[in-house]
Amino acid sequence: MFQSRPGRAIAVCSCALAAVVMAAVAGAGGTPDVAMTASAPAATQQAPASYWLAPNSQVVLPAQSHYRDEAGETGVVLAGGALATSGHPFFTALGTNGRACVTCHQPASGMGLSLQTIRRRWQETHGKDPLFAAIDGSNCPNLPQNLASSHSLLLQRGLFRVALPWPRKAGPDGSPVDPEFTIEVVRDPTGCNTDPVYGLKSSDPHISVFRRPRMVANLKYVAIDAGGQVYGPAGPFNAKRLAMVMDRDPQTGRYVTMNIMSDARSPTLRYQAQEAAHDHLQVTQPLTGQQLEAIVAFESQVYAAQDRDLAGDDFDRPGGPAALGPGNLAVARSGVLGDNFGTPVFKSFEPWQSPSAAGSEAQAQFRASVMRGYQIFFNRPFWIRDSAHINTAGLGNPAKRTCVTCHNLQMVGTDASAGWGDLGTNNEPWADEALFSPNYAAGPQLPLFKVVCRKDARPHPFLGRVIYTHDPGRALISGRCYDVGSVVMGQLRGLAARAPYFAGGSAEDLRAVVDFYDRRYNIGLSEQERVDLVNFLSVL
Amino acid sequence: MSNHARAARKRRCSRYAPALLLAALWGVVTTPAATPPAQRRNFIACPIVQDTDTVPCWLAEYRGELYFLGIQTDSGGWSPPWLGHQVLVEGRLAGGRRICGGIALTSEYPAAPLPAGSADGVPLPNPPVISVMRELDGRCNTLLPADPRFHIEGRRGPGPNTAASALRKFPPLPAPPNVTPPYEPRTFTLTYEFDSELATRTITEALRAVQYAQAIKARQVRIEGYRGSALLSNGQVALEIPQISRLRVQELAHTLRRLGLAPAVAVTTHWSTQPAAANGVTDPDNRRAQLVVVP
Numbered sequence: 001m002f003q004s005r006p007g008r009a010i011a012v013c014s015c016a017l018a019a020v021v022m023a024a025v026a027g028a029g030g031t032p033d034v035a036m037t038a039s040a041p042a043a044t045q046q047a048p049a050s051y052w053l054a055p056n057s058q059v060v061l062p063a064q065s066h067y068r069d070e071a072g073e074t075g076v077v078l079a080g081g082a083l084a085t086s087g088h089p090f091f092t093a094l095g096t097n098g099r100a101c102v103t104c105h106q107p108a109s110g111m112g113l114s115l116q117t118i119r120r121r122w123q124e125t126h127g128k129d130p131l132f133a134a135i136d137g138s139n140c141p142n143l144p145q146n147l148a149s150s151h152s153l154l155l156q157r158g159l160f161r162v163a164l165p166w167p168r169k170a171g172p173d174g175s176p177v178d179p180e181f182t183i184e185v186v187r188d189p190t191g192c193n194t195d196p197v198y199g200l201k202s203s204d205p206h207i208s209v210f211r212r213p214r215m216v217a218n219l220k221y222v223a224i225d226a227g228g229q230v231y232g233p234a235g236p237f238n239a240k241r242l243a244m245v246m247d248r249d250p251q252t253g254r255y256v257t258m259n260i261m262s263d264a265r266s267p268t269l270r271y272q273a274q275e276a277a278h279d280h281l282q283v284t285q286p287l288t289g290q291q292l293e294a295i296v297a298f299e300s301q302v303y304a305a306q307d308r309d310l311a312g313d314d315f316d317r318p319g320g321p322a323a324l325g326p327g328n329l330a331v332a333r334s335g336v337l338g339d340n341f342g343t344p345v346f347k348s349f350e351p352w353q354s355p356s357a358a359g360s361e362a363q364a365q366f367r368a369s370v371m372r373g374y375q376i377f378f379n380r381p382f383w384i385r386d387s388a389h390i391n392t393a394g395l396g397n398p399a400k401r402t403c404v405t406c407h408n409l410q411m412v413g414t415d416a417s418a419g420w421g422d423l424g425t426n427n428e429p430w431a432d433e434a435l436f437s438p439n440y441a442a443g444p445q446l447p448l449f450k451v452v453c454r455k456d457a458r459p460h461p462f463l464g465r466v467i468y469t470h471d472p473g474r475a476l477i478s479g480r481c482y483d484v485g486s487v488v489m490g491q492l493r494g495l496a497a498r499a500p501y502f503a504g505g506s507a508e509d510l511r512a513v514v515d516f517y518d519r520r521y522n523i524g525l526s527e528q529e530r531v532d533l534v535n536f537l538s539v540l
Numbered sequence: 541m542s543n544h545a546r547a548a549r550k551r552r553c554s555r556y557a558p559a560l561l562l563a564a565l566w567g568v569v570t571t572p573a574a575t576p577p578a579q580r581r582n583f584i585a586c587p588i589v590q591d592t593d594t595v596p597c598w599l600a601e602y603r604g605e606l607y608f609l610g611i612q613t614d615s616g617g618w619s620p621p622w623l624g625h626q627v628l629v630e631g632r633l634a635g636g637r638r639i640c641g642g643i644a645l646t647s648e649y650p651a652a653p654l655p656a657g658s659a660d661g662v663p664l665p666n667p668p669v670i671s672v673m674r675e676l677d678g679r680c681n682t683l684l685p686a687d688p689r690f691h692i693e694g695r696r697g698p699g700p701n702t703a704a705s706a707l708r709k710f711p712p713l714p715a716p717p718n719v720t721p722p723y724e725p726r727t728f729t730l731t732y733e734f735d736s737e738l739a740t741r742t743i744t745e746a747l748r749a750v751q752y753a754q755a756i757k758a759r760q761v762r763i764e765g766y767r768g769s770a771l772l773s774n775g776q777v778a779l780e781i782p783q784i785s786r787l788r789v790q791e792l793a794h795t796l797r798r799l800g801l802a803p804a805v806a807v808t809t810h811w812s813t814q815p816a817a818a819n820g821v822t823d824p825d826n827r828r829a830q831l832v833v834v835p
Contacts, residue, residue, distance in 0.1 A: 175798060235713040236747065236799060241619065243743040243791070245798035253800075340701035381698035383683070386624065396612055396620025398589065398683065400596050400698040456783045458737065462624055464676045 051108045051117055055093040055100035055130065058086040064327070066307065067108035071496035071538035075307030075316065076107045076217070077326040083298065089291040090298045095281030098130030101273070101295065104160070104213040104280070110304040110494025111217035115158040115505070122148065122155055135282055136161040140192035140208070153190065153445060157505035159210035160280070161192065164265075164476050166200060166207040171477065172247055172267050179479035180457035183207060186468065187448035209471040210446060211262055212505045214490055215498060217304035217326075220334045221412040222491065223269055224257050239417040240393035246418065258418040262487045262503040265477045269296045303329040304494045306539050311363045315539065323347040323411055324539060329493065338410035345404050345413055346540070349374055366535060373529075373536025377403045382523040386462035388422040389486055397462070403517075406489065413492035413540070420474045420486040422460075424520050425502045427485035428468040436506040436516060446470040446504065453481035460484050471504055496538045510534045575775045576820025579632045581607060581645055582772045584673065586680035587621035590640045593686055595657075595694040597640030600629055602773070607631075608642030610656060610667035614696040617652035618667050619740070626677050628734045628770060628778065630824060631668025639664065640690045649824055657694040669824050671734030674781070714744055716751045723756040723835035730792070732827045734770060735780050737787035739829070746792060749831040750799040758805055760834040761796060765789035765811035768827035771820035780827065785811035788829040796831075 051067070053059070061083045066073045085091035090101045105111045121129045132151055134141040137160060143150035153159040167179045185193045185200060192208040193199050200207055236255050238244040246255045247267040258264040266272035273295045277283045287295075303326040307315045316325030323332070323346040338345030349371045351357065358364035383398040384390060390406055391397035399405070406421065407413035415421075424430025433444055451472060453465040460467055460482050467484045475483035487503045501507040507516055514533045518525045525533070576582055583602040587609070590597040595612040598620045609629060610618050621627040631645035638644070639659040646665040656664050728749040730739040739746070753761055765785035770778045789809045796807060816826035 173798070175794065235744075237743055239615070241615070241738070241740040243738040243740050243795070245795055340703060342703065344700065379699050391622060394615035394617070394619045396598065397622035397624060398596075399612060399620075400591070402699055404700055456781075456787065459675065461622065462676070 051106070052121065053085075053091070053102050053106055053108070055091060055098060055103055057091060057102075058084075060084050061107065065107055067497065069108075069110075069114075069306070069497040070499070071306060072310045072312070073306070073308035074108065074110045074494050074497035075305060075326040076111065077303040077330050079301040079303065079330045080297075088294060088298065089287065090295050093130070093281070094277060094287065094291070095283040097133040097135065097282045099133060099281050101216070101276070101281075103131050105216040107304070108497065110215055110497035111302060112215040112494070112498035113158065113213050114498045115156075115500055115508075118154055118158055122151070127151065133280075133282070136163070136280055139190035140195055140198055142195055142197060143191070153210050153505075156445060157210075157508075158212055158500050159505045160213060161190075161208050162211050163192075163198065163206040163208050163279075166205055166476065168476065168479055172265060172271065173250060177477075177479040180481045181451050181453040181475070181479075181484065183472065184450040184452070185447065186450050187444055189443075189445055190447060193447050193449075207449075207472075207476060208447065209473075209476070210505075211471070211503050212500070214260075214262065215304060215494060216299050217302045218329050218412055218491060218493055219260075219269065219299055219302075221329075221409060222257070222259050222414060223300075224259075224335045240389050242389075258420075259414060259488055262490070263474045263477050264418060264420055264488050269299055273299075301330075303327070304497075305329055306494060306496055309363075309366060309539060311359060311366070313359070313363065320351050321347065321349045329411055332411050334411070335416075336410035337408055337416050338413075339404045339408035343410055344378060345408060345410050346374060346378075347410070369532045369535040370539050371536075373532035373534070376525075376529055376533055377407075377536060380523075382521050384521060387424070388461050388482060390421045390423075392461050392482075393417070407492060411493075414489055418488070420483065420488045422462075422473075422483075422485040422487075424485075425506060425516075426469050426471040426473050426487065426504060427463060430516075430520055431470055431485075431504070431506065433470075433506070435519070436512070451475070451481075451484050453484075457481045473503070492537065492540050495540055510537045513537070574771070574820075576771050576773055577632075580630075580773060580820050581632065581668070582628075582630045582770060582820055582823075583774070584626050584628050584772065584778060586677065586682065587623065587625075587627045589623065589683040590642075590690070591684060591686040592640065592690045592692045593688065594692050595696070595698050597642070597690065597692060599640060599642045600627060602629075606642040608639040608644045609670060610651075611640075611664065611692055611694055612696075612698070613652065613656045613694060614701070617654065617656055617696070619651075619670075621670055622672050623680050623683065624676055624678065626673040626680055628671040628673060629668050630670075630770060634665040636662065636665070640692070641687070654695060657692060657696075659693075660691050661693075671736065674735040714748050714751065717748075717755050719752070719755050723758075725832055725834050726752055728752075728831040728833070730788075730829050730831070731824060732768075732788065732829070734768070734778070734827060735784060736827075737784060737791045739788075739791075743795070746795050746831065747799055749833055750796055750801050753801060753805055753833045756833070756835050758833050758835055760806045760808060761801065762830075762832040762834065763789045763792050763796075763807060763809045764830045764832065765792075765809070766826060766828050766830075767811075767813055767815045768823060769815040769818040770823045771818035773820070777818050779815045782813050784827075785813060785829075792829055792831065 063078050063082045065076045093100050104113045109117050121131050131137055134145050137154055138150045139153055168177045171177055188194045236245050247258055249256055249268050256267040260266050260272055270292050273292055274287055277287050305326045307325040316327035336343050352367040355364040381400045381402050384401050385398035406415055409416045449469050451467040453459050459465045469485045472484045474486040499509050501513050507513040511534050514530050585600040585602055588599040590599050597611050598609040600607050631647045634644035634646035644665050645668040647668045649669050651667050728745040730742040730745045732739055765788040767780045767785040789811045793807050
């Protein structure tokens, strides 16, 4: 069952809380507790919440629900109050493969989808769940779908296949795209990129890249509506010194933030829903306007974040840190730049500063670790180097800055500018699979592409004209050589519920994230600092 | 060679791979031409990062002398060079004390809406014009450790901004013009970094052009692209790549439509591959494109 409890002053339909019906909710067990890497306090004894909400479930999602995760509990808040899922298009299998939006955006996974959940669904359904649909839940649709090996990227890294037409001819607004580079398949463990039907040389050529689903929550911070102007100082232009005009909402003509998808290909939530219904749900007819409006309305009022640590401390409780918990996300203002001391990105942790405010010594130590982690995140400079669309955005290469230079949007830690950049999560040499996640299955799992840029094109600023990449990222949409490997950063919320991380699932846990950054930018973090950063990220 | 430059070179050689500066680049004409005025320092070199206790300084070495270019600021200020690329420096001697061990350079071209900061309590000069060269150069890899002799106070330090919101410091976007007939053709000029088709500092001129075209119900916008050159202090002339004028025009044609220029407005494109003559002083003006809005 969902867990519900009274919370802050958010619109709550209390009558609905008592009317939770879970007839079609599959599974009753929560995710197993996993020990934190540091001095995390002991786990609470609360019963775990359901880990899976199946399509076509006839339940009422309470205004607040809570789900066990590796660092305590994830909370989901519906600002509009409890919601009956029956017939709601977000929760209904609208296409031919039995999936709904909720299939990949599960409340128990912070409105994303954890690898743990994926594996459990495989075990419980013997791979029959629509989650594993051939179209994108397997390494390639032409593989025998009953074999786990055909779904290895989903089962081992939480990755779905994203098939994009290549070479791309037009952007989302129909404006022409003239790709500046060619793509050669160097390595194709899934076989899909060289497949005669699905591959790059097929009659309908597509490139298959493999990506994590992004969290569908807190979207007022992501798809910011700034009244017709793009949020930020550059008006209709990308603020990253690209002299680039931002995309527009095809419906309204208003400029958009381009931060929704990892490659920024969907200008609006509505556009994204239509595209996802086609690509992932395999609908035979476009969604109706009414369906789209219902989906967007739901997505615009759902908030997710960690809301308890392992000691059971309620982050949304009044008087706690003002950025923690989904309730605070629901009420805070969006569009606030947090790379400054006036409006710091995750506000203040001052309520946790007094050891006497903690319930136990262990909790006091954990809080102290979290606050140290935040201090590192917020204040510790290091050399940010060779990162396209970061160093090239006016800072110089290298730039002596901190984590919040890029993770600067208050409450969610995304980039206030159109946030794509190349941190090395897709491009070699930094994205080398063995280095990235040594605990993953041995041997290369991801495709590897050789990108060769035209001589007259502006090259990738730090990799030149020949780039080896697992996913060209934004460049598959823009056609620009300088975008190869760049992805839009995701939110830093609800992290503990939705491992693995990065668009390519290359970091299996938060420690792998921290270790990657330390290796990538030669930060020189001590063991204690790594633990502190992991603890800090775990409470977001 | 000055003591500062000698010391810097010694440190680099001992700690890092040598970063010898070669000017034999694609596009550099080796035939000596006239030289710029004596106070000018126009050269292509690897940038050097000199760390300090606060934000890093950016330097470059030319003919055995070390020059100060600027400091790291924020994304709304002067844009420093990139390690991994050479940089074209176009400036003149600023006078005054050395900064971070380098002779300060300046220019007549304002680089940022606000001063970047101060060195030893003295405001930093407006920096020289710099252009990050287009292609990678692995020799440009010199990062010098923090030197306690250098006291830099940046408007923006290495950590979070001390101001509530850095966004407030940006200049406002242009408002649509209020014009009355008879309408006249109007020209909007965009200037560029050397070898760049991205009008990173002047792109709002494209917005002004579209606003004007909409206000007067223009029939046509003519885009003209130009190829520039730079007279270097050693008498050589650096030429932009031949296709740069075409690339500038193509980028702008795309930009105008995305800014909302109606399909009914004809866009014509023209470019010249003939490089403009260089004089070593106003060469940044020649790296340009023009938008001529015709009623």
